[in-house]
Amino acid sequence: MITRLSQLFLRTLRDDPADAEVPSHKLLVRAGYVRRIAPGVYSWLPLGLRVLREVERVVREEMNAIGAQEILLPALLPREPYESTKRWTEYGDALFRLKDRKGADYLLGPTHEELFALMVKGEYNSYKDLPVMLYQIQTKYRDEERPRAGILRGREFVMKDSYSFDLDDDGLEKSYHAHREAYQRIFARLSVKYVIVAATSGAMGGSASEEFLAESPVGEDTYVRCVESGYAANVEAVVTPAPAPLPVDGLPDAVVHDTPDTPTIATLVEWANGALGREVIAADTLKNILVKLRYPDGKTELLGIGVPGDREIDEKRLGASVEPAEFELITEADFAANPFLAKGYVGPKALLDNGIRYLVDPRVVTGTSWITGADAPGKHVVGLVAGRDFTPDGTIEAAEVRDGDPSPDGAGPLVAARGIEIGHIFQLGYKYTDTFNVDVLGENGKPVRLIQGSYGVGVSRLVAVIAEQQHDEKGLRWPAEVAPFDVHVVIANKDDAARAGAESLAAELDAAGLSVVLDDRKASPGVKFKDSELIGVPLVVVVGRGWAEGNAEIRDRFTGESVEVPGSEVVARVQALRAS
Amino acid sequence: MITRLSQLFLRTLRDDPADAEVPSHKLLVRAGYVRRIAPGVYSWLPLGLRVLREVERVVREEMNAIGAQEILLPALLPREPYESTKRWTEYGDALFRLKDRKGADYLLGPTHEELFALMVKGEYNSYKDLPVMLYQIQTKYRDEERPRAGILRGREFVMKDSYSFDLDDDGLEKSYHAHREAYQRIFARLSVKYVIVAATSGAMGGSASEEFLAESPVGEDTYVRCVESGYAANVEAVVTPAPAPLPVDGLPDAVVHDTPDTPTIATLVEWANGALGREVIAADTLKNILVKLRYPDGKTELLGIGVPGDREIDEKRLGASVEPAEFELITEADFAANPFLAKGYVGPKALLDNGIRYLVDPRVVTGTSWITGADAPGKHVVGLVAGRDFTPDGTIEAAEVRDGDPSPDGAGPLVAARGIEIGHIFQLGYKYTDTFNVDVLGENGKPVRLIQGSYGVGVSRLVAVIAEQQHDEKGLRWPAEVAPFDVHVVIANKDDAARAGAESLAAELDAAGLSVVLDDRKASPGVKFKDSELIGVPLVVVVGRGWAEGNAEIRDRFTGESVEVPGSEVVARVQALRAS
Known part of the structure; x- marks a missing residue:
């Protein structure tokens, strides 16, 4: 039909x-x-x-x-x-x-x-x-x-x-x-x-x-x-590839410093670059975040997470890591109930000493040395070494993944x-x-x-x-497997011969088992062409001026190519193009 | 497949x-x-x-x-x-x-x-x-x-x-x-x-x-x-065919009677048969029902409906007649608000005199004479003539339709x-x-x-x-147009030859474009036959004992008939049966 x-x-x-x-x-x-x-x-x-x-x-x-x-x-x-x-x-x-x-x-x-x-x-x-x-x-x-x-x-x-x-x-x-x-x-x-x-x-x-x-x-x-x-x-x-552990021998001792007004990584890095006499970047700091886990049975737990200071927590990754528990941010009330937590200056020690589970990013391996909170307002510790000065309860995938991070399979960078x-x-x-x-x-x-x-x-x-994947600037383009029609026949000339020719071509295509839409509207060829491009049927047969010489044009909506063929060859050419 | x-x-x-x-x-x-x-x-x-x-x-x-x-x-x-x-x-x-x-x-x-x-x-x-x-x-x-x-x-x-x-x-x-x-x-x-x-x-x-x-x-x-x-x-x-009006001349005058304890049609008829000295049936009485109409705009209206005493109100018919209003039964409060309504003894007069719309069954034509309520407790009126003693506001299709009622086209009785x-x-x-x-x-x-x-x-x-329409006592029976499968092939013999024969017949039927279900389960022939009858595919091909002589049986689920045909003829016979 x-x-x-x-x-x-x-x-x-x-x-x-x-x-x-x-x-x-x-x-x-x-x-x-x-x-x-x-x-x-x-x-x-x-x-x-x-x-x-x-x-x-x-x-x-x-x-x-x-x-x-x-x-x-x-x-x-x-x-x-x-x-x-x-x-x-x-x-x-x-x-x-x-x-x-x-x-x-x-x-x-x-x-x-x-x-x-x-x-x-x-x-x-x-x-x-x-x-x-x-x-x-x-x-x-x-x-x-x-x-x-x-x-x-x-x-x-x-x-x-x-x-x-x-x-x-x-x-x-x-x-x-x-x-x-x-x-x-x-x-x-x-x-x-x-x-x-x-x-x-x-x-x-x-x-x-x-x-x-x-x-x-x-x-x-x-x-x-x-x-x-x-x-x-x-x-x-x-999965974050963990670097190999480093030796702890010979690393300087951890030293607590007065670091007034450094509750953020940025302020801490600024202080360190001035006070320590060497270049310090955010990745040298260890940021400790606290979340409250809520388990399906209703129980809750405070969890400490340590990540390099240059990385944000990715909430989707954290969420997937703590499933089936859900996490929420901790509140002032939680700080009040746990006075050993120094807001903005939380370090591994207070967490571990007070029985709060402390998980770290896989990059925090034994032998890495960090600038991190010293568990007192306005104080940080420099040179705190994992595996020597603190031993986390395990690792967690919670830090953001970035373009250029190494692929877990070691083959190259991630994009x-x-x-x-x-x-x-x-x-x-x-x-x-x-x-x-x-x-x-x-x-x-x-x-x-x-x-x-x-x-x-x-x-x-x-x-x-x-x-989304197949359109171009003119409109939709449907692969043959899912196109609304196999062929879109356009009557692009007002004379009766072209109209009759298009009708008979459409009937031939239909008889050949193809699904056909025929643009038999009283509109200009320009409007019809624009609509055929917008609608996106993969093959368009145009019956226009060339019909006076018995020719029709077959347009491929994907390649934009068109060929002029005798009317008697249209069905065979359309079938060949579909098979190609 | x-x-x-x-x-x-x-x-x-x-x-x-x-x-x-x-x-x-x-x-x-x-x-x-x-x-x-x-x-x-x-x-x-x-x-x-x-x-x-x-x-x-x-x-x-x-x-x-x-x-x-x-x-x-x-x-x-x-x-x-x-x-x-x-x-x-x-x-x-x-x-x-x-x-x-x-x-x-x-x-x-x-x-x-x-x-x-x-x-x-x-x-x-x-x-x-x-x-x-x-x-x-x-x-x-x-x-x-x-x-x-x-x-x-x-x-x-x-x-x-x-x-x-x-x-x-x-x-x-x-x-x-x-x-x-x-x-x-x-x-x-x-x-x-x-x-x-x-x-x-x-x-x-x-x-x-x-x-x-x-x-x-x-x-x-x-x-x-x-x-x-x-x-x-x-x-x-x-539509109830209305009888022709009757002449009112010469009909006896209406007379009010004391009819204590006759609030129902049955009690009224019993009284009338005793008191009037002639045979009275329920159809001689006029029953007046009151409903309250509620219109889509929220307005309400009391409506009186008069029907011959031998007929009940059909709620579907009444509902359709008052659309778009909906009707509900009137309450004691309605009686209290309209003291002229004598419950159980309501007559046309009080309704008409007090501005309540009064519609009657189409059989209540001019010249019909009724025993009906006299608008006072324990009183009825005998010989109240439509068109002489009261003039309804119109007719309403609300009375039940019964087997034997005349068809509206006058051709015969309704069933x-x-x-x-x-x-x-x-x-x-x-x-x-x-x-x-x-x-x-x-x-x-x-x-x-x-x-x-x-x-x-x-x-x-x-x-x-x-x-519902096609089943029999054994199970479902699907017309070919909607059957889940065209043919149901039953392997009704354990020997390998029958199984192989059934498989090849199924493959032939499938290749002929028919949809085939093959009962290849390890169950007894009896169980398989019962299931084939229950499931109801219109044609069943049984490959059983006869296969030793190369024959299969084709059963027609609708007629119950079965024919034994050579295996080589099964496809043609199935197609012929489907076409018949």
Whole structure:
């Protein structure tokens, strides 16, 4: 069936929408793909829906190819399962919660780990049933604090989420890698440029969690990569290479100095450069930060963290390091309750002497000598040597990662880049199957607890990501795999012959199994060309002046190249260009 | 791709679920098509999802065929548009309402008239753009007071809703009939037995609203039909044929009687049969009911309704007649405020004399004589003649419709039947376009207000309806158009040759473009046959003992017939059976 622009529910806009900042958002609105209904809540117009369905199709085909089975769970979910896993509260404000007419609590599903675990528990009871991989392509809800960039970060969005259930670690490993490879095929078919980054520091086993990040300057995720080795990781997952310990013998003794009015690193460095008679930089100082950890059981703990004075604390890295606890800044009340803490002049000694856990940056190795707080107002100690004058309780990844820092694999420097999360694969383990006692009868007659994996692809987000990576200054450009149409036929001449020629070409293309949009509107060729560039169908067939000689023009939206071919060759040339 | 039962995420159940009452619910759960998550909220397992997608496909094809364009709106909707049309409150408890993290009000869309009207207003501005028909196949939410029968009446469900926008009544009429015919094609393709009933009394123009009801004893909707003429209507839409007026000359005068302790029709009839010396039946009495109407603007009005004493008030009919007002029963306080009302003895006179609007059943025509209340405790009047002793303010359709009542078209008696609403087409008119000023520039340069139609098909409900109409005592039976698979191949013999034969037959069927499920489980033939009957794929190929002679058996799930054919002929026979 040929789609006619004269009838398509479409109005392209000349101007960027006022609320749009990123190119994909501007273009998807201008080209009539999506419309905003509320913050982070969008409608899909005919063109947008066609692309969304194509992305879904690719995802579905690759999921089916690894033997995953499609099911569909509701978006409206009862509170109880999420209460059991504490996610009802842990999700915080990001969860849409509501009550039904009887006052029962419900939520709009942000992700379905609980329900899939319960589903498998309900259906399966023997090791013979396993392994199983289940998925759904479904509308999800998250009440994002800052929905942004149109469909790039929405509050209602389409996601493919899948879950694997296996009898043992080896099985989980296989399911995880099947997903990893399926995702690589999906993103390759969608022509998405991406990197796979380690998403956790590996404490759970190296490949326990990886993210697929689409490379994009408008991305919200920062990751680092080593050009030399190909290493890539979320900043949370970067392990700081620790230098080798140094000998302590012969190092000068630590000396306490009066350092009035030096509560900051900058003032301390200024004092040291004047008073010590040598060049001192911020990296020579040891900055001690105090945070309060709050554990899921409600208990709290003060924690001291020592980092080189030239580095800030990265809250994401600190947060990942103290999980499952959450951290908060300490208050005046905390200082008051612990009078041994000299605000602005805290040193390792008071912490260690008073039983406060003290963790340091991995660069603070034995034999390094520091200028740091002396635990009294206006006093610092110079030449305090790690491993001689103080022994920390361990190390912590909390300091910022910077461009030029050495890669953990030693291959070269790290560079920072930005990306958009498009996929996440996660060896969940037993968190949910333990909560719900998801057991089957094992081969030996004893129950076996199933081990779960969780895998997600942002389906609607991918529409924006492709737009973001592929657009040019004229508009959208869709890879053939997901284009709303295969061919865009433009009637670029008012005479009846050209119109009839375009109609018959469109019919031929349609008959050849291609999806065709025909611009049969009463508009000028200029308007039509601009719209065809904005809409971004990969191949455009123009029937204009050349038709008098029986020729049409085929334009490649990606390369910008165009060829004039006889009308009789259009279908074959279009097919050849699609195959190339 | 062949689906293997050994790997399919499926467990069939021997017993009916405890909470299931209707056959479709029992069977869809037992055969592993759906699972309950919460009241009225269900998951779709692989088999169920396949059928749901097939129903969607049929609906989509027929909507596209009439030129309707598919878009997709969010389910999470802001309050404002629904506030503008008052539906935010009018929907009452049936609307799922929620707040986002900033406290803004949202709802889960039960139907999208507002949003589509706004969408068209946003995109279109010229008469040249019209007409347009838009639709979506989308998850909808209604907090039903009594969700029941599995997916038959759910709180989260899939619906196709479409909306037409036209320049004038003629256009709306065309869009309406295009939908009407598309719906007829959809339900025919789905093999659904249904009737089309008038859904309103025709006050808005005859065919302003019609419902498609699937015939089913478990239906919640009651409708009446006239076998002789084919007339069918919702009870709300039945127009009572009024008898011809009778002459009043010569009728006896009205006489007031003492009728102590006769506050009910039964006691009154008993008194009359004793006191009047002739046979009196309930239909000779005129029962006067008082209700309080509450209008959308908050104003209230007392309304008197007179119906023959042998008929009850039908609340649905009364409700439809007083729309947009709602009615409620009057209270003791109302009696106290209107002392002229003698409870149990209310007559036409006190109402009419005191300015209370008094509407009567259409059977209360001029010249009919009644026994009715005399507006004083313990007193009735006998021989009160309509048109002589009292003149009502008009008629009202509020009395129950009964089996045997005459059809409005005079063709014969009405009989009552039950149905399940599967479609609704509605000439909405200007309700929403007036609210949002949905105008386009007309041909003459002046704005034209668009006229809207609204049309719905219950997509997920249809899965249950088909199950309900087609099942037998052994299980489900799916029409080929929506079956989860085309062929179900059963390996019914343990020997390797039969297994290999079944595998190769399945591969041949698959290669012929048929969707195949292969029962390759290690279960007894009996278990496999039972499951094949329960699951309900229309054609079952059994590879069993006969395979030793090279024969397989083809069973027709609908007729129960089976034929033994050589293995080499299976594909051709299956295709022939599908085509028949």
